[in-house]
Amino acid sequence: MTENNFALFPNSLKKQGDDSLLIVWNDGHQGILGWKHLRGNCPCATCRDERDKPANPFHILKPSELVQPAPTSLVPVGHYAYRIVWNDGHDSGIYTLESLRNLCQCQECIEKKTTT
Amino acid sequence: MQPQATMPKLSLPNIRTIIAVASGKGGVGKSTVSANLALALAASGNKVGLLDADIYGPSMPTMMGINGVIDQATTPLPLDRHGLKIMSMGFLVPPTQAVIWRGPMVHRALTQFLTDLDWGVLDYLVIDLPPGTGDAQLTLTQTVPLNGSVIVTTPQEVSMIDARKGIEMFKQVRVPILGIIENMSYFVGDDGKRYEIFRHGGGAKLAQEYTVPFLGEIPIDPKVAESGDEGLPIILKHPENPVSKAYMALAKTVISELGTMVAPKELPKLEL
Numbered sequence: 001m002t003e004n005n006f007a008l009f010p011n012s013l014k015k016q017g018d019d020s021l022l023i024v025w026n027d028g029h030q031g032i033l034g035w036k037h038l039r040g041n042c043p044c045a046t047c048r049d050e051r052d053k054p055a056n057p058f059h060i061l062k063p064s065e066l067v068q069p070a071p072t073s074l075v076p077v078g079h080y081a082y083r084i085v086w087n088d089g090h091d092s093g094i095y096t097l098e099s100l101r102n103l104c105q106c107q108e109c110i111e112k113k114t115t116t
Numbered sequence: 117m118q119p120q121a122t123m124p125k126l127s128l129p130n131i132r133t134i135i136a137v138a139s140g141k142g143g144v145g146k147s148t149v150s151a152n153l154a155l156a157l158a159a160s161g162n163k164v165g166l167l168d169a170d171i172y173g174p175s176m177p178t179m180m181g182i183n184g185v186i187d188q189a190t191t192p193l194p195l196d197r198h199g200l201k202i203m204s205m206g207f208l209v210p211p212t213q214a215v216i217w218r219g220p221m222v223h224r225a226l227t228q229f230l231t232d233l234d235w236g237v238l239d240y241l242v243i244d245l246p247p248g249t250g251d252a253q254l255t256l257t258q259t260v261p262l263n264g265s266v267i268v269t270t271p272q273e274v275s276m277i278d279a280r281k282g283i284e285m286f287k288q289v290r291v292p293i294l295g296i297i298e299n300m301s302y303f304v305g306d307d308g309k310r311y312e313i314f315r316h317g318g319g320a321k322l323a324q325e326y327t328v329p330f331l332g333e334i335p336i337d338p339k340v341a342e343s344g345d346e347g348l349p350i351i352l353k354h355p356e357n358p359v360s361k362a363y364m365a366l367a368k369t370v371i372s373e374l375g376t377m378v379a380p381k382e383l384p385k386l387e388l
Binding site for chain 2: 009010011012013014015021071072073074076077078079080081082096
């Protein structure tokens with residue numbers, strides 16, 4: 001059953017202040033993810049599509065876009081992901097554990113990303 | 117991999133073990149394997165349920181000899197047949213009627229089959245998944261506490277291509293893979309010779325490729341199709357047939373693999 005050793009696993013999730021999430025992983029890594037960063041990288045099809053479009057210079061901000069993104073709930077999905085329900089009503093993004101690790105904004109991960 | 121709707125994890129405390137039988141490709145014998153595996157588990161003294169999760173093309177009514185729509189006023193679902201508790205979309209919709217549904221309806225139907233029916237206390241629930249990696253698979257992997265999956269393939273490369281997709285899906289959603297079974301592995305002719313009609317060894321090769329157990333080979337025999345069409349799976353109709361013996365061995369291996377597995381850990385929650 002070697003392939004069933006799903007190595008990467010979060011030991012705990014905690015709010016860090018009002019604007020970020022702290023994930024303590026089973027390898028000891030302490031990941032920091034800003035809510036704004038997570039909302040901006042929502043993996044749902046609609047948000048991905050929006051990100052792939054060229055920037056609209058005439059984009060008019062909706063009232064919901066002016067609110068600082070924050071989650072209203074963070075629900076485990078199976079054994080592999082979390083679904084985040086945001087304060088703007090958006091709830092279709094499923095963040096796999098791998099994607100949460102890849103989106104990490106801790107100093108160590110940012111340095112790794114800039115060197116690669 | 118997106119949800120169709122809000123999907124809380126279902127609580128199924130009366131069902132001890134849930135096994136999904138899957139393959140990427142259609143026509144490899146998933147329903148035959150599911151039915152015979154469920155019966156083999158029951159023959160070992162277990163209480164077993166069988167859920168046909170193929171909403172668009174249910175095969176279980178024919179295979180289990182249950183024809184026509186069930187009158188729920190007189191016959192409660194899931195049905196008791198051959199010692200199993202069985203549920204299928206085919207009990208609700210006439211065989212000539214197509215179910216033309218989008219994903220959210222498939223999700224709703226499967227969720228209802230699991231939560232609104234009285235399955236009683238089960239040692240095993242075998243779920244016969246439809247081909248592919250679509251809505252039914254997503255619903256079940258996201259909402260049902262699956263203990264493991266069995267991947268069915270036939271020996272040739274064209275089947276293995278899709279089986280790989282099924283394996284990758286289970287890996288991605290962290291459902292343990294109990295192993296791979298090679299169906300229609302070979303045919304033994306009247307001359308006693310072994311004929312490898314669809315080539316041979318694909319299942320074992322795939323198991324090696326993904327470092328998962330190879331659960332065995334099921335030979336091809338016209339009696340399998342005959343029995344299925346008559347509504348009496350081969351394991352009941354011809355228990356001494358090598359195919360039936362292969363299914364009994366498969367059930368033992370599945371039980372043994374489940375015994376060695378560590379249950380997946382629940383993800384920690386965040387209180388906001």
